[in-house]
Amino acid sequence: MDSAKVLDAKGLACPMPIVKTKKAMEDINSGEILEVHATDKGAKSDLTAWAKSGGHEIVQNTEEDNVLKFWIKKA
Amino acid sequence: MSKSITTKELAQKVINHEETLILDVRNTDEFDNWKIEGGKVEVINEPYFNLLDGVGPVAEKLNNDQEIIVVCAKGGSSEMVADLMVEAGFTNVYNLEGGMKAWSEHLEPVKVGDLNGGGALYQFVRLGKGCLSYFIESNGEAAIIDTARMLEPYEQFAKAKGVEIKHLIDTHLHADHISGGRHLAEKVGGTYHLPPKDATEVTFEYTPLEEGNDITVGNTTVKVKPIYSPGHTIGSTSFIIDDQYLLTGDILFVKSIGRPDLAGLAEDWVGDLRNTLYRRYKELSEDLIVLPAHYSFAEELGKGGEVSARLGDLYQNNSGLQVEDENVFRKMVTENLPPQPNDYQDIRQTNMGKMDPELERQKEMETGPNRCAVEG
Incomplete structure (x- = not known):
C-alpha cells in the first residue's frame, strides 16, 4: 500500500502512539495514508476508536512478531 | 504536575462508601465492558x-x-490528562497509579x-x-480459600499476623481468574486442596478435597468442613467454618446464583445446581452467614466492604x-447467559x-469482570 508517511511508534506506551499519530496526521493531506507501527497492545482499540471519532478510515491492519501495523486514510 | 493516588487509597474510599468521582479516559468500548x-x-467516561x-x-x-480521580488502562494516559487538567486550572486532580491493570490486582482485606x-x-x-x-x-496457622493469583498480599498479611500458611484450598477449578493456590502452597510448603472431580485433567499433585475429611486450622480449634455442592462445576465444594460461616464458592452469591456453563456442560450440570441450591443448602442452618467467592453488583458490597448475607x-x-x-430454572441458567469471562478457556x-503463560499474559487474561453469575 502506498503510504504518504510512516510513523514508528514501536516501544512507546500509551498515550504516545495516539499523540504521535495525531501529530503525524497533520503532516499529510486528506485522502493520503499514514502507516503506523506500534507495539503497545492497547494501540489497536484506541487507534480504532480515535480514527472513528475523527472520521479517518483504518484501511488495513496487521500483527506480525508483536508489531501492530495500521494504514490510516486521512478524512 | 498532577498528584497521584494508589489503588490502596482508592480501595479505602470505595469500601468506606466515601463520595468518589472518577474520570475514566479509556476508550468507550473498554469502559462499557468494565469499570x-x-x-x-x-464514574464518567471521556477517552x-x-x-x-x-x-x-x-x-x-x-x-x-472538586476531587477528580483520573483512570486509564495502565496509568500513562490518565497522568497526561490529569496534568492537562491541572494546567487548565483544576486544583484537586489525582492520577490512579497503574490504572485499571493495577486496580484489577488490588486485594483489600476486610475482617468478617x-x-x-x-x-x-x-x-x-x-x-x-x-x-x-x-x-x-x-x-x-492459616488456611486460604480461593487464593487469587497475586500471592504477596496474603504473604504480607500472614507475616503481619504472625501465622504460618498451611492450607491452600480452591472451592472449584476457576474459569475467571488464575488461582494462586498451587503456587503459594509450593512457596510456603503448604498443602494444595482441590475437588477431585474438577481435577481430572490437572498436571500436578494435589490433595483431594472430599466431604467428611475436615481440615483443621490451628490446634483443633477451627474446622473447615467441606460439603459437596456441584453445579457451577461438577466438583464445586462449599465449606462450613466454625459452624458459623458457609463459604459457597461460585454456587450461591448474595444477589444471584452460579452459572453452570463455563466448562461447557450447562445442560449436564443444571440438575446438580438445582439440587445444591434447593435441597442441599436447605438442610443447613438458616443462620449460617453466606460468604461467596464473587460479587457482581456494586450494591453487594456492604458497609465496611464486606460481602455476606444470612442463608x-x-x-x-x-x-x-x-x-x-424446574423447567423455568433450567431455562434461566442455560439460556440468555451473560458473556463468558475474558479468556476463560485459557x-x-x-x-x-x-498452560504456563508469562506474567504479562496472565494479567491480560484476567482483564475485566468475573461474570460467574446468572441473574434470577
Whole structure:
C-alpha cells in the first residue's frame, strides 16, 4: 500500500502512539495514508476508536512478531 | 504536575462508601465492558484522545476544585490528562497509579469476624474483578480459600499476623481468574486442596478435597468442613467454618446464583445446581452467614466492604432461589447467559497446569469482570 508517511511508534506506551499519530496526521493531506507501527497492545482499540471519532478510515491492519501495523486514510 | 493516588487509597474510599468521582479516559468500548464500581463511586467516561486539544469536553461537566480521580488502562494516559487538567486550572486532580491493570490486582482485606475457637476470618476483596477469597487464622496457622493469583498480599498479611500458611484450598477449578493456590502452597510448603472431580485433567499433585475429611486450622480449634455442592462445576465444594460461616464458592452469591456453563456442560450440570441450591443448602442452618467467592453488583458490597448475607435471608430475597418450577430454572441458567469471562478457556487450562503463560499474559487474561453469575 502506498503510504504518504510512516510513523514508528514501536516501544512507546500509551498515550504516545495516539499523540504521535495525531501529530503525524497533520503532516499529510486528506485522502493520503499514514502507516503506523506500534507495539503497545492497547494501540489497536484506541487507534480504532480515535480514527472513528475523527472520521479517518483504518484501511488495513496487521500483527506480525508483536508489531501492530495500521494504514490510516486521512478524512 | 498532577498528584497521584494508589489503588490502596482508592480501595479505602470505595469500601468506606466515601463520595468518589472518577474520570475514566479509556476508550468507550473498554469502559462499557468494565469499570470501577462500588460504594459511592460516580464514574464518567471521556477517552483521552478527545482531550488532546484541551480538556474542554470534560471541563464543562466538572468544578475546578472538586476531587477528580483520573483512570486509564495502565496509568500513562490518565497522568497526561490529569496534568492537562491541572494546567487548565483544576486544583484537586489525582492520577490512579497503574490504572485499571493495577486496580484489577488490588486485594483489600476486610475482617468478617472472630472465630469461637480463637482466631479470625478475613475476606480479601478484589474490587477490580469482584473476586473474594478467605483467610482463616487460628493459633499460629492459616488456611486460604480461593487464593487469587497475586500471592504477596496474603504473604504480607500472614507475616503481619504472625501465622504460618498451611492450607491452600480452591472451592472449584476457576474459569475467571488464575488461582494462586498451587503456587503459594509450593512457596510456603503448604498443602494444595482441590475437588477431585474438577481435577481430572490437572498436571500436578494435589490433595483431594472430599466431604467428611475436615481440615483443621490451628490446634483443633477451627474446622473447615467441606460439603459437596456441584453445579457451577461438577466438583464445586462449599465449606462450613466454625459452624458459623458457609463459604459457597461460585454456587450461591448474595444477589444471584452460579452459572453452570463455563466448562461447557450447562445442560449436564443444571440438575446438580438445582439440587445444591434447593435441597442441599436447605438442610443447613438458616443462620449460617453466606460468604461467596464473587460479587457482581456494586450494591453487594456492604458497609465496611464486606460481602455476606444470612442463608435464611437469601432464601427470602435472592431471586435465583425463588424459582419453583424446574423447567423455568433450567431455562434461566442455560439460556440468555451473560458473556463468558475474558479468556476463560485459557484460564481453565492454566489452572489445570496445562498452560504456563508469562506474567504479562496472565494479567491480560484476567482483564475485566468475573461474570460467574446468572441473574434470577
